Structure formats: structure tokens, C-alpha cells
Amino acid sequence: MKEHLTVVTHPLVQHKLTLMRDKHTPTAVFRQLLREISQLLAYEVTHELKMTTQTIETPLQEMDAPVLAGRKLALISILRAGNGLLDGMLELIPSARVGFVGLYRDEETLKPVKYYFKVPEQLDKRLTIVVDPMLATGNSSAAAVDMVKEAGATDIRFLCLLAAPEGVARMKAAHPDVPIVTAALDERLNDIGYILPGLGDAGDRMFGTK
Template structure:
């Protein structure tokens, strides 16, 4: 599918297997979410604008390359997206952070918005939307609509595990959004959960399962 990038790095797949395992502890699950998020962040930023400035090394002067970290905003879809935030902040520690609160009504599978707090001037930044799982795609679509309503034009989605159905739904509505994921799984089941998946990411991150 266009604009979808499945990152098949051996280390990601190794950590993803641990993440999926139902015997993995809460603390290890949190660590793995952050570690995989680091890999995804590096890959998703490979085309970021590179600037230059003069610096002094211990040996000589040179033109060094750098990125303007404040031109990057990480937007977390609450609550599970928090599980990826610390990891990707290791990649870009000076990025700005926004939060969007959504939840899925378990009876209708519809997405309900309950919170939105985004940095001023977010429309002038590259926005990376964090959500560990793309299941039905509803929360991502609603979040993208919120961001576009704020004037954001450059949006990238980072997700650990995605369903084909969710990805297809997102890309059918937005042809200008890139999605980076560690795995595209088989399908959704009748309850809207990803198969084989990893269970409920939020419950496993916060120990509420």
C-alpha cells in the first residue's frame, strides 16, 4: 500500500516477538515499546531537512550538519501512545509534544474524543503521531483530522503493529500521510482486535490488564 513502510530490521523483529509474548512483564513491555519506537523514529526521520552551521572540533573548524529539533512535534494518542514517547524523545530530545485523548466505544467501535492539547504553531512543524497499534484505524483518522484542522500539513504516523484493514482505511482517506510500522499483521477479529497482535497495548503498558 502506498505511503506505508513496514520496517523489517532483524532487531525490531526480535524485540517485537518479545513484545507479543503474553508472558512478558509490564516493565519489559514498556521498555520494548520505547526501544522499537527509537528504531521507527530513526527510519521516519531519514528525509528530515538537514541544515549546516559552523563549529569548532578539537582539531579544526568545519561546517557541521544538524536538524532543527523544535520543528518536530510528537503527538501522543492517549493513553497507549505514551508508551512510545520516551523512546522517540531519545532520538529528538528537544521536540515539542502534544496530546490527543481518544477512546474506542467497545459496543460500537466508534472513536470518542475527550482531550486535545497541541503546541502553538504546530502547523509549522513536522508532526509525528504516536500510537502503538493501528486496529480499525479510527483513532488515527480522527487524530489526523484534528491536526489538519489546526493547519498541519506534514504528518507521519508511527505504530508498532498495524492491521491491513486499518491501514487501508487510513490511506483511502489520506494520500499525504506516511505510516511507519514494525509489523503488518494478518487481520482484525470480530471484536476489532489485531490478530495475532499483542493484546491491549494500553493495558499492558500500564499494568491494568
Template sequence: MSAPTAAVQAPDSSRWPGLHISTHPAVLHKLAILRAETTEPKKFREIVRELSWLLGYEALADARIRPLTVRTPLEETQAAELGDRIGLVPILRAGLGMVDAMLELMPTAEVWHLGLFRDERTLRPVEYYNKLPDSATVDVCLILDPMLATGGSATAAIDVLKRWGAVRIKLVNLIAAPEGVEAVTRAHPDVPIHCAALDRQLNDRGYILPGLGDAGDRQFGTGGT
């Protein structure tokens, strides 16, 4: 019997109080499937969707509610309904796979698309698409992007939303790298980050290690790392 392999030391997340890493067993189980290189695109998309629902549930735990009176088949009772208007901002293209799950959780949410791609030479974001209306129409914006790598795209998206007038913004990512968390926290300390895992580091190409490869390519079956 071979000796057990030593576990890789996880990064210390305590220096980022706005970072919320899920510890739910269902999240951890699904994340293992997502990471596996043998997971086919169809299954990968399914797991992205399921993880997004779970992370969205956690990210909205502090959403405001308002009282409501409803009538059951037997009598009236006091209840509550969501008081915040929610906006979903998927980062194209990888963030698209997270939208349907969020809409199942919050059917009345508005969806606004932002197109940002990473220049492979500079690793900096380039904006190419923006469908935000003239002024903010929601109370809480959830930026959806499976991977928080360098933090460049996330920081740029937050910049855009703040100029738009958004006040309460949250990032929802499946996996984050310490470099990305640090970049976002330094630029926008008021923006919480919700993720399933904080991985070890980036490689010289800006990919998260151990990560899961390119989330967009793996969702849409277009090859790549």
C-alpha cells in the same frame, strides 16, 4: 518429530505505497518479545520504548537539515543540524509509552497530547482531550500509537492536526492491521505510516490478529486481552 507448521500468509502491503514496514533485525527481535503473552509489563514497557526509538529513527530519515559550522578540538568543520521542528502527538493512553524514546532521539521536540478512546460498541473514536495550541508550531507531526487497528483513532487524529494547520504528518505504530492501513490511506493518502509489522486482520472485537493484545493494558498492568 512433528511436521513444521505452515507459515501464515502475510498481507500484501504493495498496494499501500505510503506504508513503511521495518525489516531491521533488531526490530524483528524486539517485536517477538513484545508479542509474547508471558512478557511482563515492565519488560513490555522497555520494549515499546526501544522499538519506538528504532521506528522514530526510520520515520525521520527524510527530515530536513541545515548546514552548521562547528569547532572540534583541532579545527572548524562543516556539519549539519536538524532543520525541521518536530511535534510528537501521543494518542492517550497507549501512545505515552512511545514518547520518552522519541525525546531521546529528538530532545527539542514538542509534545502535544490527544485523548481518543474507542467506543467498544461502535468501534469508533471519541475525542476527550486535546492540548494543541491555537495554531501549528511545528514542521512535522509524528502521531504515536502502538496499534493501528480499525484506523478510526488515527484518522480522527490526522483530521484534528490538519484543522490545526499541520502539513507534514506521519503515523508511527508498532503493529498495523490491513483494515487500519486501508482506512487511513483512503482518508489521508498523503500521510505515511511507519510500523514494525503488518498483521493479518482484525477480529470481531477490533483487536489485531495475531497482534499483542491491548497495548495500553499490557504497558500499565491493567489486565484485558
């Protein structure tokens, strides 16, 4: 994966994203759409997984068939909203190892504060995909990737639903070696750090907390 930013323009991704942006979409439907879109995004972010072969028997003959190589990949969710992407991806990649980074954004400074961190072992031998629906200021995402790197990860991707130009620039400056995959690059941030046009607060809309 050579590009620092990949925007997935598949029609199903864009259609589902439009439904998610609509403020009238109810919580249950929003959660279902996020699960569906996360699987479609997962195809893009995993398309360069390493492969090998193993010998199997079909009902007709023996063959050398392609299978995934190496350690099971790691999915790291930035709590809490990252779990919406995580759930859908785990349906597609059930063998993945899972970690969590607990960060919240200080509403005054817009900087991340850590409250939880638990990730799989041997990250240095796994493709690690960090997931969070919104790449806004990029501060929380950059901090999460910092921590994942400190835990040993060297092959990292960042997967989000929406990205702001400010967040992409922040991530590129902090982690130029970490490709970003998203469904949309939106216009900008507003004065309180929310993505415009965006879809509101992903966590609140997912969990019905506002």
C-alpha cells in the same frame, strides 16, 4: 517519504516485537521493549528531516557541520498507549514539541470519542509525527489526524507498532498524504476490532491494567 506504508524489517525491531507479542512477557519488560523499539522506529520515520549547516570548531579546525533545519518537530501521542512510543522517541529527540490527543474507542460502535486535545503551536511549520502503538480499525487514528490537520499540520507521519490491513486501508482512504511507519503488518482484525495475531491491548499490557 513516498510509500504510504513502510514496514521496518530491521532484525532488532522484529526480535523485540516478538518478545512483546509473547503473553508471558511481564509489564515492566513490555514497557522497556516498547521504549527501545520506538527509538529504532524513530530512525526510520525521521530519516528525511531537513538539514542545514552551521560553522563550529572541532579541537583541530573550523568546519561547516550538518544540523537539523527549521522548527523543532512535533510528536503527538494518541492517549493512553501512544505514550509508550512517545517516551522512547523523546529520549532520541529531546527537543521535540509534544502534544496529546485523548480518544477512546466505543466498544459497541468501534468509533472514537474525543476527551482531550492539546498540541504545540505552529504545526504548519513543523514535521508532525502522530504515534499510537496499534493501527487497528483506523478510526481513532484517522480522527486524530483529522484534528491535527485542523490545528494546522500539513507535513504528517503516523508511527505505530502494529498495523492491521483494515486500519491501513482506512488511513489511506482518509489521509492518503500521511505515510505510515510500522514494525509489522498483521493478518486481520477479529470480530471485536483487535489485531490478530497482535499482542493484546497495548495500553493494558504497558500499564498493567488487566
